[in-house]
Amino acid sequence: MSLSLDRETKPAPLILLRPESLAAPEAAPPMQVIRRNGTVSKFDASKIAVAMTKAFLAVEGHAAAASRRVHEIVEQLTAEVVTALSRWMSEGRTFHIEDVQDQVELALMRSEHHKVARAYVLYREERTRQRAEQEAAKTAKPAAGPAIQVTLRGGTKLPLDHARLALIINEACAGLDGVDAAPVIAETERNIYDGIGQDELALASVMAARTLVEQEPNYTYVSARLLLDKLRTEVLSYVHDVPTSASQADMATRYAQYFPAYIKTGITSELLDAELGRFDLARLAAALKPERDLSFQFLGLQTLYDRYFLHVRGNRIELPQAFFMRVAMGLALREIDREARAIEFYDLLSSFDFMASTPTLFNSGTLRPQLSSCFLTTVADDLDGIFKSIKDNALLAKYSGGLGNDWTRVRGLGAHIKGTNGESQGVVPFLKVANDTAIAVNQGGKRKGAVCAYLETWHVDIEEFLDLRKNTGDDRRRTHDMNTANWVPDLFMQRVESDGEWTLFSPDETPDLHHLYGKLFAERYAYYEAKAARGEMHLFKQIRAVDVWRKMLTMLFETGHPWITFKDPCNLRSPQRHAGVIHSSNLCTEITLNTSDDETAVCNLGSINLANHIQDGRLDDVRLKKTVTTAMRMLDNVIDINFYTIPEARCSNLRHRPVGLGLMGFQNALHMLRIAVASDAAVAFADTSMEAISYHAISASVDLAAERGRYPSFEGSLWSQGILPIDSIDFVADARGGVAMDRTSTLDWAALRGRVTSVGMRNSNVMAIAPTATISNICGVVQSIEPAYQNLYVKSNMSGDFTVVNDHLVRDLKARGLWDEVMVNDLKYFDGSVGAIDRIPADLKALYATAFEIESRWLVEAAARRQKWIDQAQSLNLYIANPSGKKLDALYRLAWSLGLKTTYYLRSHSATHVEKSTLKGTDGKLNAVSPVALTAPVPDLSDAIACTIDNPDCEACQ
Incomplete structure (x- = not known):
């Protein structure tokens, strides 16, 4: 049987008494215990509480033992034992370990907990013969019995x-x-x-x-x-x-x-x-x-x-x-x-130093090797273009592609349709069709079709767009399965900061806004606002920018969507500014590539296991360089081998040859380096580790260009001008009048800059940090750049429910003699958090603080340091345990002001909690979680729920 505890009414945790709270009177000499081997050790009252708790566990099970009643009983009985032993000290008597245990038995009997007392007696006996029994068990032969x-x-x-x-x-x-x-x-x-x-x-x-x-x-x-x-x-x-x-x-x-x-x-x-x-x-x-x-x-x-x-x-x-060799051969x-390269690729994959993305692992070496991860499209403003885009979605999703669609060009609700002399129904009805298409094409049952729709903040349908994931309202205008994201221009954020007005337009009347960014967008937007003020626009709406922002944050928390992504830094820092415009990101917000009617952007992903590159307390740069060099070759090969389901994808991929090298296991690396995630040291490591990856990735692309030739659209790119990602920050600073991004560096970028301009690049883009949810499971590390979710929890995905324990924490607790059944019980009670467990020292609490125990700003700060080195973006999840409108407002403004290109999910507490079970050591089923009640003046987020961790239906979690 199991016990699901409601979060608001569950009993108090089992908190073991600190020995100092039960110490003898101050004047008394220190209490010591004579052990069985004759040695003397300091008296520790918490060990009495642990022993009693184990006895209650044996009799009443985990759920009962975690109750407030048992906690109070153990506290009272431990105090009685300490009082009795203190009396012995005052009488000048010393005591033996057996005396302590006798007093525990006596206290249990006096309190009429006879079954627990008996369990404690058995516990004492078990401890005396445990080692011998274990040795005997290793050599014991199966007992004779009926044949099976x-x-x-x-x-x-x-x-x-x-x-x-x-x-x-x-x-x-x-x-x-x-x-x-x-x-x-x-x-x-x-x-x-x-x-x-x-x-x-x-x-x-x-x-x-x-x-x-x-x-x-x-x-x-x-x-x-x-x-x-x-x-x-x-x-x-x-x-x-x-x-x-x-x-x-x-x-x-x-x-x-x-x-x-x-x-x-x-x-x-x-x-x-x-x-x-x-x-x-x-x-x-x-x-x-x-x-x-x-x-x-x-x-x-x-x-x-x-x-x-x-x-x-x-x-x-x-x-x-x-399996790994088949992928390598493909x-x-x-x-x-071919054999030498296949063995090289196999060695990298099977070592877990690097892992290719899921589509590559699925399809490499097969009859239809669709190896690319992400596809980005822009939807035209006519029926042919709209339904071609939906058909393209189906073809791309069939072979495991994740999709990002830009819908900003589609005219808004009430806009004039010249061909029929009617009025448009806007973007939403077509999004409903795209939503259902994604569900229908489920990639052969391997994972659900997944698509994200993007809309710019000035589109007249933006308010309806924000409501798409709500569970109330007309279901025909809801997309319960589609991801959505805001494509936010800097001008909107500046209007929010100044509490200015914001005007919504239909793109059929303002078609060039879709293609503009930076100062040119601001100038043209002002032109259309003036035109509207003169009554020369057919369809527009004026609203306070802060009101739109409030609704964006409210819907983000209430439904988990739309995500907030920033149009201008994506375009201003794009190496391919000369070749087009970035109109959206992808399914997971890490890809920033140009799209047009003729080009469907494609990205080919793989991730470095950062934890495997920590050696002797530092980042092993020699190993990292070897990994990155081989990984970049593998990713570049994807482009030529790939099976393309639509011609626009082939055209784009062969012309620009973008790849997205990312990382995973960042949290594991911090544990290995003994760095707390909520610290300046963690932010600094995010900076230097990403700088090293960026340096080696760009260098590897240069080497490939020397061997295989530059990518066709290289001339005119930022690369060709000697402008590297670290240099492109200047464009954002110029457009905004300054940006709060760190500019420090440690490597010889001048030499690399010279090689880039003289030799060229094989790939238009080389870096992007994907969620890595599934491939990090394969490698056994924390996904992507995520903080530790919990130290003990049940993880749910399409393969089932799995108990996950932080082995770094367990090793540290074992080293300090703190890992026992009671500790497991407490970790379960506190949902994997160490912060409220008294026995755990402060240094370990800081080191093993989980996602909801740290301030979200640390994640944003670390991401900003990475972003300066990355030519694309990052799948950055943000965690807030007790959200409020004020906190969300500050957090997302910080992300924008620090120059981040995109953000991803806003995470609340998960529905996936460790089962408080009476069955020892079982992988429990999931507990339900009730909505998180919030009180927030700006914006109002009452009774809201954000996206939850480890949702089996969520692409990010797969």
Whole structure:
């Protein structure tokens, strides 16, 4: 059974008493305890409370033990024990550890908690023999009992092979600190029965290990390795067409035998490009590294198993290292020495130093290698153009593309239609069609179609646009599944700051505003305002800018949309200003590329695992340079190999060749460096790490230009003028009259600037920080540039619910003797937050502060430091635990003033909380969360809910 606790009425947490609060009178000598080995240690009252709490846990379960009643009982009884022991001290008596435990027993009995007292007695006995029992369990043989039969897939029954079960579980635990095969074996044996199916038997051990993740994070690796055994049996049996199983040790030789057979099976099944069969498969098979299968955490391998590995009618045919090699081969198809490059790419992917984006992992090496991540389009103001855009959306989404549509050109509600002499119904009805198209095309069931609609803030339909995600009103004018974003010009923000008026126009009367930015936009906008004031405009509306801003923030918090993105810095700092205009960003707000009727912008993504590049307390620049150089080559190859579903995408991608190299594991890197995310040191590391990535990425593109030639539209670009991303800040400063962006640098940019102008660039754009939600799961790190969400929580995605524990925190707590069942209980109660747990020292509270415990400004400050180095943008989520209109107003104005190009989701507390369960160590189901009540004078955000973390239906969370 489980207990879901309402957040407003849940009981008080279990807070252990600090020893100083229970100390003896000040005049008394310090209390000390004689231990069993004869040593003397300082008396610690909190250990008494921990022991009592464990006794209550044993009797009443986690939910009851976390109640206010038990908390008060433990506090009172601990005080009684300390008083009794203090009396002994005043009488000149010393006391032994056994005396302390006797007093605990006595206090429990006197208070008539007889069952708990008995549990405590058993606890004492268990502690005295625990080590011996654990040693005995390792060598114990299964007890004789009735024979268990296992039902194979074909219906045949065979006796359970206890020896192999023990072998696989022991192998899964090998080399991992803090794990023990004995409890996994015991739990597995307890859950099997006569006639159990082969697959169910395989999952029994996986689930047994999963229940222990809360106690020791390394059991996530045990779970993954046990799932791997199930996968090996499934894959090898199908590929070799005979029932086959293999241990991890067997795979040292079996991988090389399996790999050519796998490629043949994939080609025969019309899943793989026949060209893969022409590689030197023996050479590639010899390069596979089976030991890297052991690097997966459970969530990562389960995600690959469910969504990425190729299958024939539901039967997987890919093992992890074959999967990475298949992706690498697909990316090396046009290389001169294909095998050498494939091995180089494979080494990078399988090491988790870098991971390609989801479409690349899905489709590389297949018959239709649609490898690009993001597509940006602009919608024309006529029926042919509108419905062509919707059709294009369907074709692009079919193969896992995320979409960003610019709808600003479509005339507004009430605008004149010359052809019919009627009035337009505006943008909203067409957005409804686009919304339903995204749902209909669900990428083969791998993930939902996902699209984001952008509209500029001066469009006359902006107020209706802001309401699209509301759950009230005419449902025909709502888009419940589509993402939306504001495309905000600087002039609007300046009007908000000055509390000025803002005029809304229909784009059929102001068509050039769509293409202008900076000072030219401001001048032309003023011209149209003057024209409207003279009565020369057919359709317009004047409103206070601050009123529009208030509604933008209110809807952002209430519905999670529209996101706020800034048109001018995106265009002013674009390297491709000479070749067009950026009219929107993409699905996840990190791509900023030009769009037109003839060009659908395309971006090809991949991310560096920053945590893998921390060595000896610093960023390993040598390793980082190697990673970036190889990654840039892989991303550039995507452009030529790619399967394009519409000609406009092919035209744009081959002309400009943009890529988006990003990063993930930023929070993990901070933990490894012992840097708190809410600190100046974290902001500085965001700056220097992004500077290094930017430097190496630009340099790698120059090297590729020297080898393969410049991208076709290079001449006239900012690159060709020697203007790098750090230099382009000047354009924003000039347009605004100043910008509060940091300009410091540490690397030799002058030398690189010279190489860029003389040699050229292979790619028009090279950097963008994507959300990385799924590929970070594969690599086992915190996604993208996100802060830690919680230190203990249940993560939900399309593969299910998974308990996630911050292993960095656990290691630190273990080192200080603080990791125990009570600590797990407290972390559950506080939803993974360490801030309110008294036993945790202040330095660890700062280091492991979670997303909702820090001020959001730190995230904006760090993002601003990165933005100066990035030629595109970042998927920047913002977290506010207790939002108010004043806080949101200050936060988004800060983002604009610091020169950010875009922001992404505004996150409130998640609906995904750790289950307060009476079942120890279980992966719980999700608890519901009630709306967050807010009181905010400006804007009014009462009874509002923002986008929640880890929504299985949210593209960002997938």
